[in-house]
Amino acid sequence: MTISDCCTWTGVTCDNSTARSKRVVSLELGGKKLSGTICDSLAGLHQLRILNLSHNLLRGSLSTKLFRMQNLEVLDISDNSFVGRIPEEIQRLHVLNLNENHLSGSIPESLSGMTSLEILDLSHNKIAGKIPNSLVKLSFLSKFSVAYNELYGEIPVGTQFMTFPSSSFEGNNGLCGGSYSPCPLEHTSIASPDEPMTIVGSQFGYGVATGFLLTIAICFMSGWILPREAPFQRGSIQDKLLAARRNLVSSHLG
DSSP states (O other), X not given: OOXXXXXXXXXXXXXXXXXXXXXXXXXXXXXXXXXXXXXXXXXXXXXXXXXXXXXXXXXXXXXXXXXXXXXXXXXXXXXXEEEEOOOSOOOOOSEEEXXXXXXXSOOOGGGGGOTTOOEEEOOSSOOEEOOXXXXXXXXXXXXXXXXXXXXXXXXXXXXXXXTSOXXXXXXXTEEEBTTTBOOOOOXXXXXXXXXXXXXXXXXXXXXXXXXXXXHHHHHHHHTSSXXXXXXXXXXXXXXXHHHHHHHHHHHHHX
């Protein structure tokens, strides 16, 4: 069987090179009821740009070789049963969708090196730890979700992170900040004036300050001061994924 024969299979797209040297540039095998593990031989498809293995029955740990593929731009292996950590060594992806697996460990700092990354979905896993502050370097990131993991700490502030809806972070009881949930107010001492008034005692002053802080906290929690973002729609990421894959395929066939 030749490469040209494989190019006729459903879900397989090859480039427009000569018949003897056709190269696979896209594998769209989502929802094909594939089972087992991802074989390392996939990494031998050196011109592969798009790999979609979502909505299957795949399991095992994520292959490091898969994440080292230099020409891979879209990797969607969502809705499977992968376990273990996200590999540290990741190449120049534009789309990385790992949602709805059983991944654990922390979010690798190395993700911040994928400066062309546009979509990052790590939701519905068992990822723990903090969101690396270095992810604010991803200036092209337009869709982001770490919802329903075991993350904690303050959400990074700056660049694109200010635009992501609160639903991108929901389901992580330890996260706070941004549009998701205000971080607890730090306890600060109340300075007394040099010459306190004799009409109003210190207890009244403390009571007014405490009431003011409680009012501010309630306003934040209710969304009056910081309006809550519109609910995040899962379809928005899926639509973005589909558009990205179509654009990449058309660009390599043109």
